[in-house]
Amino acid sequence: MLEFEQNEKIRTGIKNLKIGYNRVFGYYIEITKGNLDLVKSDFGYERRQTLTTAERFITPELKEKEAFILSAAEKQTQLEYELFIELRDKVSSYTKDLQKLSDDVAYIDTMSNLASVSKANRYIRPTLTTSRTVSIKNGRHPVVEIALQGNFVSNHIQIEDSGILLITGPNMSGKSTYMRMFAQHVVMAQMGCFIPADEASMPLFDAIFTRIGASDDLSLGQSTFMVEMLETNEAIKEATSHSLLIFDEIGRGTATYDGMALAQAIIEYVHEKLKSTTLFSTHYHELTVLEQTLKRLKNIHVMAAEEKRSVVFLHKIKEGPTDKSYGINVAELAKLPKPLIRRADEILKHLEADKKKTALLNLFNFEETEDLTYIASKEVDAIEQLKSIDLNTLSPLDALLLIKKLQDDLK
Numbered sequence: 001m002l003e004f005e006q007n008e009k010i011r012t013g014i015k016n017l018k019i020g021y022n023r024v025f026g027y028y029i030e031i032t033k034g035n036l037d038l039v040k041s042d043f044g045y046e047r048r049q050t051l052t053t054a055e056r057f058i059t060p061e062l063k064e065k066e067a068f069i070l071s072a073a074e075k076q077t078q079l080e081y082e083l084f085i086e087l088r089d090k091v092s093s094y095t096k097d098l099q100k101l102s103d104d105v106a107y108i109d110t111m112s113n114l115a116s117v118s119k120a121n122r123y124i125r126p127t128l129t130t131s132r133t134v135s136i137k138n139g140r141h142p143v144v145e146i147a148l149q150g151n152f153v154s155n156h157i158q159i160e161d162s163g164i165l166l167i168t169g170p171n172m173s174g175k176s177t178y179m180r181m182f183a184q185h186v187v188m189a190q191m192g193c194f195i196p197a198d199e200a201s202m203p204l205f206d207a208i209f210t211r212i213g214a215s216d217d218l219s220l221g222q223s224t225f226m227v228e229m230l231e232t233n234e235a236i237k238e239a240t241s242h243s244l245l246i247f248d249e250i251g252r253g254t255a256t257y258d259g260m261a262l263a264q265a266i267i268e269y270v271h272e273k274l275k276s277t278t279l280f281s282t283h284y285h286e287l288t289v290l291e292q293t294l295k296r297l298k299n300i301h302v303m304a305a306e307e308k309r310s311v312v313f314l315h316k317i318k319e320g321p322t323d324k325s326y327g328i329n330v331a332e333l334a335k336l337p338k339p340l341i342r343r344a345d346e347i348l349k350h351l352e353a354d355k356k357k358t359a360l361l362n363l364f365n366f367e368e369t370e371d372l373t374y375i376a377s378k379e380v381d382a383i384e385q386l387k388s389i390d391l392n393t394l395s396p397l398d399a400l401l402l403i404k405k406l407q408d409d410l411k
Contacts (some may be wrong), residue, residue, distance in 0.1 A: 014038050027066045028056040114193045123194035127201040134159040140196035141181040153315040157182050167281040169302030170326035174315040175281040179246050205244045209235035212248040225253030245278040260284045288321035382406045
């Protein structure tokens with residue numbers, strides 16, 4: 001077309017003549033209004049379209065070239081398709097070889113990456129046994145460990161003969177992390193990867209069933225508790241003696257005694273019927289007495305320390321049940337209003353003294369009154385610092401600096 005355009009410019013003497021294309025008219029010759037008087041009848045131009053600034057024409061020769069170009073495009077598409085078919089048929093004769101090559105490359109890629117991660121993060125090779133005993137020393141959560149950049153607290157996992165670990169401890173202490181850690185150890189070990197621990201031996205599991213977290217399904221009209229029961233039922237129906245069950249606070253979505261009764265019944269059913277290896281966390285401390293009657297159940301708890309009404313989570317697993325949940329301490333860490341915390345503390349003491357009664361609402365319980373019997377941990381620290389000051393050696397400047405520091409701490 002460029003050659004045709006150049007020849008037309010020479011033949012007609014119209015220097016700004018242009019060849020253009022659109023889907024409606026195809027190829028055309030465009031001449032500006034200022035050069036229309038140069039168009040002669042012997043050029044063989046046929047007017048096709050009038051614009052504000054130009055006129056568009058066609059010629060028999062231009063239409064011939066257009067037909068040739070369009071047919072060439074169709075031939076190009078047909079040729080490309082034929083070449084594709086030829087290549088496809090040729091490659092299909094090597095299908096099995098290519099599939100094997102793909103599998104081998106994928107396997108090498110997976111193993112090399114697992115090896116790289118294992119070396120970089122000090123993973124060890126677990127021993128898979130035929131017994132139903134689990135023994136992991138200083139296990140670590142592979143994801144949380146990276147997020148904490150080396151500050152993760154490692155823990156042992158010891159489960160004898162497809163036993164049940166009943167885990168108690170305060171919120172935020174690490175119960176769910178501990179259970180997820182073990183589940184990830186099992187998945188990593190059975191996929192051929194080393195695991196984050198110092199030593200590890202475990203059996204093969206045919207499935208992992210979990211009931212962790214709180215969720216509802218509004219689209220199906222299912223509450224959190226209903227979803228919890230449905231997922232628990234699925235686990236109980238499908239699990240075998242070679243399965244791993246992870247249950248996190250089953251029964252918390254309903255009334256206290258209903259939830260406790262269901263939790264105990266589930267534990268007993270798993271212990272007596274399924275005989276599956278199970279990790280079961282709960283805030284129902286009453287369930288810890290089951291260790292006396294269920295021989296394969298063992299109590300463990302996540303350690304926490306209380307200092308000046310402030311709870312410190314140690315994230316360390318210890319054998320035996322916990323002594324309290326520290327729920328009010330956690331609420332204080334969340335900075336709930338002090339009168340609310342004080343009232344909760346009073347109600348707790350009342351309920352612990354007489355569980356059959358309910359603390360009656362006092363309309364004045366929530367007033368912002370001074371109550372030196374209950375103060376926050378940072379206020380206790382400020383009082384202790386004031387008590388320890390030697391006024392005889394304190395300069396005026398030091399006193400001002402100390403007051404400023406205490407004021408900043410209490411804000």
